Amino acid sequence: MGGYSLSDLWSILVMQGFSGLSLFSVLLLMALGLAIIFGQMGVINMAHGEFMTIGAYTIYFFSKITEKYFPGLMPFYFVVAIIAAFSIAFLIGYLVEYVLIRHLYKRPLDTLLATWGLSLIMQQIFRSMFGAREVSATLPNWLMGSWKPTPDIDIPLNGLFVMAMSIVVTLVVVLFLYRSNWGLKVRATTQNRIMAGAVGINTRKIDRITFATGCGIAGIAGACFTTIASTGPTSGSLYIVDTFLVVVFGGSASLFGTVASAFTIAQAQSILTFFMTNAMGKVVTLLAIIIILMMRPEGLFTSKVRK
Amino acid sequence: MPSKKSMLPTNYSAVLSGGAMPTRKKIAFAVAGTLFFALTASSYGAGPATSQVDTTHLAVTDTEVTVGQLHSSTGTMAISETGAIEAERLAISQINAMGGVLGRKIKVIQEDGASDWPTFAEKAKKLLEENRVAAIFGCWTSASRKAVLPVLERDNGLLYYPTFYEGLEQSKNVVYTGQEATQQVFAGLDWVSKTKNAKTFYLIGSDYIWPRTTMKLARKYIETVLHGKVVGEEYAALGSTDFGSTINKIRLKKPDVIYAAVVGGSNVSWFKQMKAAGINGKDHTLLTLSVTEDEAKGIGGENLVGFYSAMKYFQSLNTPRNETFVKEFKVMWGAGAPVGDVTQAAYEGPWIWKAAVEKAGSFDTDKVAKAEESGTISFDAPEGMVYLEPNHHLKTKLRIGEWRTDGQADIVYTSGYIMPNPFPKGY
Numbered sequence: 001m002g003g004y005s006l007s008d009l010w011s012i013l014v015m016q017g018f019s020g021l022s023l024f025s026v027l028l029l030m031a032l033g034l035a036i037i038f039g040q041m042g043v044i045n046m047a048h049g050e051f052m053t054i055g056a057y058t059i060y061f062f063s064k065i066t067e068k069y070f071p072g073l074m075p076f077y078f079v080v081a082i083i084a085a086f087s088i089a090f091l092i093g094y095l096v097e098y099v100l101i102r103h104l105y106k107r108p109l110d111t112l113l114a115t116w117g118l119s120l121i122m123q124q125i126f127r128s129m130f131g132a133r134e135v136s137a138t139l140p141n142w143l144m145g146s147w148k149p150t151p152d153i154d155i156p157l158n159g160l161f162v163m164a165m166s167i168v169v170t171l172v173v174v175l176f177l178y179r180s181n182w183g184l185k186v187r188a189t190t191q192n193r194i195m196a197g198a199v200g201i202n203t204r205k206i207d208r209i210t211f212a213t214g215c216g217i218a219g220i221a222g223a224c225f226t227t228i229a230s231t232g233p234t235s236g237s238l239y240i241v242d243t244f245l246v247v248v249f250g251g252s253a254s255l256f257g258t259v260a261s262a263f264t265i266a267q268a269q270s271i272l273t274f275f276m277t278n279a280m281g282k283v284v285t286l287l288a289i290i291i292i293l294m295m296r297p298e299g300l301f302t303s304k305v306r307k
Numbered sequence: 308m309p310s311k312k313s314m315l316p317t318n319y320s321a322v323l324s325g326g327a328m329p330t331r332k333k334i335a336f337a338v339a340g341t342l343f344f345a346l347t348a349s350s351y352g353a354g355p356a357t358s359q360v361d362t363t364h365l366a367v368t369d370t371e372v373t374v375g376q377l378h379s380s381t382g383t384m385a386i387s388e389t390g391a392i393e394a395e396r397l398a399i400s401q402i403n404a405m406g407g408v409l410g411r412k413i414k415v416i417q418e419d420g421a422s423d424w425p426t427f428a429e430k431a432k433k434l435l436e437e438n439r440v441a442a443i444f445g446c447w448t449s450a451s452r453k454a455v456l457p458v459l460e461r462d463n464g465l466l467y468y469p470t471f472y473e474g475l476e477q478s479k480n481v482v483y484t485g486q487e488a489t490q491q492v493f494a495g496l497d498w499v500s501k502t503k504n505a506k507t508f509y510l511i512g513s514d515y516i517w518p519r520t521t522m523k524l525a526r527k528y529i530e531t532v533l534h535g536k537v538v539g540e541e542y543a544a545l546g547s548t549d550f551g552s553t554i555n556k557i558r559l560k561k562p563d564v565i566y567a568a569v570v571g572g573s574n575v576s577w578f579k580q581m582k583a584a585g586i587n588g589k590d591h592t593l594l595t596l597s598v599t600e601d602e603a604k605g606i607g608g609e610n611l612v613g614f615y616s617a618m619k620y621f622q623s624l625n626t627p628r629n630e631t632f633v634k635e636f637k638v639m640w641g642a643g644a645p646v647g648d649v650t651q652a653a654y655e656g657p658w659i660w661k662a663a664v665e666k667a668g669s670f671d672t673d674k675v676a677k678a679e680e681s682g683t684i685s686f687d688a689p690e691g692m693v694y695l696e697p698n699h700h701l702k703t704k705l706r707i708g709e710w711r712t713d714g715q716a717d718i719v720y721t722s723g724y725i726m727p728n729p730f731p732k733g734y
Contacts, residue, residue: 004559012559015584019551026549124381132385133645134575134605144609146585156583159551228583229548230575230605234383238546238572273552278543279514281552 011152016274022159024266025166028259029224030239031246032166032173033217035258038247040190040210043101044112047119048243049236050126051215054092055085055222056137056231057130063137075140082165085223086216093215097208105207119236126233134232143227158227165224169217174255176213186210249289251299261300265289354410360669363463366439367670372411374399374657375418375434377445377455382422383571388447390601390650391469392417393640395444398657401635408661409670416440424454431455435462441670442467444656447649449473449516456481463672467656469649471596471618473520474729479676482659483700484652484693486619487729488521491596493528494705494722495617496566500533502720503592505563507538511553511577512568513597514542521568521596524734538562543569548576554584565593574602578610588613588710599647603714611710618648620690621708621716632689645714651689658686659695700727 030052037045062081066073100118104111143161146154177183188196189203197203222236229235250261265285273281293299351370354360366373376395378388399413407413416438418430427446434440435458442465446452449472459466459480466481474487499505508529512518522540529535538560541553550573557565565586569577574597581587593614600622603611622633622645632654636646662685664670667678678684684695694702702724708716 008559012555015558016552016555019555022551023549127381127385132380132389133601134386134572136575136605136607136610138607138609144582146583148585154585156580156585158579158583225548228576228579230572232386232572232605234386235572237383238548269549270552274555278541278547278553282544282547 007152011150014153015155016270018155018159020267020270022156022163023270024263025159025163026225026228027242027246027262027266029162029166029169029221030218030243031250031258031262032169033214033221034243034247035250035255036173036177036217037211037214038244039254039258040186041105041207042108043105043211044108044115045211045214046112046116046240047096047122047236048215048218049238049240050119050122051089051093051218051236052222052225052239053122053126053231053233053236054089055219055224056226056235057126057135057222058085058088058219059223059226060130060135060137060231063139067138074138075142078140078143082220082223085219087219089219089222090212090216094208094212096215097211101211102204102207123233123236130233132233134230134235136231137226139227156228161227162224165220169220170259173217177255182206182209245289249293249299251301254299254301257299257301264300351407351410351412354407355668360409361441361671362669363671364439365441365670367411367441370411371414372408372670373414373416373438373440374660375416375431375438375440375443375445377418377420377427377430377434377443378447379420379422379451380417381419384420384422384447384451386571386605387601387649390645390647391447391653393644394469394636394646394650394654395657397636397639398654400639402657402661408664409668413657420445420451424448424450427451428454428458431458431464431466432462435459435464441465441664442660442675444469444653444660446470452476452481465660465672465675467660469653469656471648471652473517474731475520477698477700477729479680479699480672481699482656482663482679482695483727483729484655484659485649486703486705487700487727488524489728489731490619490700490703490705490725491617492521492524493532494725495594495596495707496525496528496533498617498707498720498722499564499592499594499615500535503563505592506535507560507562508535508564508566509538509557509560509562510540510566511557512542513570513573514544518542518568518570518597522566524731525566527734543573543577545571545573547573550577550580551584554581554586557586558584563592565591567593567595568597569595570597574598575606578606578614582610594707598710599649600645600714600716601647601650603710603716604645608710608712608714611714612712614710615719616708616710616716617705618708619703619705620648620651621706621718622646623708623715624690624706624718626689626691628687628691629689655686655688655693655701658688659684662686663695694724696727698727698729700729702726 034048037043059081062077066077100114143158146156185201185206189206193203246262250257269285272284357367357369361367378392379385403412420427434443444467446468447470452468468481469484471485471491510522512522526537529537595616598616633646663675663678667674680697682697686693696702705722706718707720709719710716
């Protein structure tokens with residue numbers, strides 16, 4: 001790259017590195033909820049994107065309320081709104097599991113169809129409630145702009161925030177799954193449902209909570225995305241393909257696989273789109289994923305489940 | 308299907324004037340007909356006889372004319388098309404309040420294209436063949452228009468299309484009330500190169516026909532007329548939400564102007580991520596072709612402030628005509644509803660149709676199209692006077708708006724009238 005000074009190239013390198021990490025945390029945050037639902041329960045939830053949209057609209061709703069009634073609290077509303085985003089998505093997920101999903105556990109292909117239908121219904125509900133136009137939540141100042149360690153380097157603050165959130169959420173999920181009583185029961189149910197039931201685990205209840213937790217995490221993801229992307233009735237559908245890609249590529253039953261896969265895809269895509277055009281970068285990434293999946297159909301990491 | 312035909316209101320007058328019907332039934336019809344007129348004809352029905360204004364079996368009665376409205380009210384495009392639906396409804400209700408078209412009240416049949424192009428074609432066919440509508444106000448994306456076009460030409464229908472688009476099209480059956488690419492691109496580039504002394508340009512768009520054609524025109528104009536340099540040209544997949552690498556490339560190339568045509572959900576991500584990466588209106592010049600007040604609402608004014616849009620209309624346009632229009636629009640659709648470029652262009656559709664029909668003295672497609680090609684149709688639109696040229700496009704001005712934090716734009720430049728030229732030579 002002739003004509004560029006060394007310091008120019010250095011700051012681009014730093015920012016490019018950060019943009020890869022930022023995409024990684026976006027993908028990870030999207031995929032975590034799905035990894036739990038798809039990975040642990042085998043349910044293909046096509047409405048995952050819409051649960052993200054619930055989170056995004058929650059932020060929008062809170063920002064409007066705060067702006068109108070408690071303008072002094074603007075810097076702090078976001079924290080409350082994220083908790084609300086999780087709770088609302090969790091509750092709706094709980095309800096959906098009870099009404100819809102639990103009747104379809106033995107028919108995985110029907111869950112695909114049912115959750116797709118659910119996603120259409122949810123999109124129309126968003127449209128009726130918030131209108132067809134995209135909306136934009138007013139963000140607190142600490143989430144906007146960039147951090148400048150040197151005059152040439154701009155690190156987006158919202159990117160840092162999404163990164164921090166994805167680290168926190170991942171740690172919490174890992175702790176819950178591998179260190180808590182609930183996680184033990186979830187893993188037992190995944191590995192052998194009948195035996196888990198026989199030793200006194202209420203597998204139906206575990207299913208419900210697992211599904212709702214996955215949806216709640218999607219809500220958090222959606223809440224974070226309002227800071228970097230759009231909020232509209234169909235915003236969720238922008239993410240659903242990438243989300244499945246990460247989960248399937250990582251190996252559906254492994255949380256570590258999801259992390260590794262999000263990292264690989266994000267870095268590949270980010271570096272390739274820098275050196276090629278945007279579209280070509282995506283094409284090459286997808287081709288690579290297809291080839292790897294042909295060689296390793298179960299994804300990067302497979303957990304040892306008795307077949 | 309003969310049964311379908313007898314259900315049409317068109318044949319109502321034929322029924323009244325007799326035919327092979329038993330006398331008793333005829334009398335019953337006549338009585339019902341009189342009652343019907345007594346109820347509805349209080350303000351309409353003063354125009355010329357139906358047999359004169361409709362010789363092609365359109366849905367025209369002595370008191371009513373039926374038109375179709377074909378936009379997406381569901382699906383991805385509903386975000387954009389809602390404004391157009393609302394504006395057309397406003398225009399139609401105003402025309403009706405003034406006594407309708409040729410003394411006939413306009414009745415609307417609204418169909419939903421559902422953001423799906425084959426559905427658009429199917430619904431257009433339904434409107435033209437089953438409902439026999441006199442005109443269709445509709446479509447938003449070029450893809451939907453291209454899907455509807457063969458149906459229009461086969462069934463000889465009329466379409467009034469509101470969106471700014473890539474040009475390279477002209478049909479007897481379509482009136483384009485938005486700008487074609489040369490109207491939107493050249494004057495804007497002239498302005499930016501002059502006022503900002505810009506030499507280097509970075510082009511970025513979404514990956515489909517409109518941005519690609521528009522950028523092709525822009526590149527040629529920059530290189531041959533402005534003697535500037537295109538330092539990057541890039542297209543992002545529709546719906547793509549990650550612009551990190553693209554923004555870094557722009558930082559590295561340091562163009563004088565970022566020239567953008569990104570659409571939909573990607574548009575929001577693009578502006579939010581630019582703002583976050585420290586690219587803002589204060590020290591960078593960005594001219595976009597795809598942000599109207601509608602998009603600004605989703606993007607958020609704080610992410611747009613200081614950037615420029617090239618459009619023929621902005622809500623903030625400071626003329627009495629426009630202030631009335633904006634007020635009427637808000638009364639009908641609520642104070643929160645923004646009025647963007649396409650919304651205003653959609654508002655022009657029914658008025659242009661009315662003017663053409665009245666000039667032709669007929670609803671027949673061929674006569675209306677002939678009137679449209681006469682070069683004498685004009686309309687005092689909110690954007691100012693617009694003139695319908697024989698090539699079915701409008702002669703209009705181009706404006707550059709600078710975005711404010713409240714999601715409105717200050718108009719910083721207005722061009723002279725620009726002739727539409729859908730088939731530019733040498734491009």
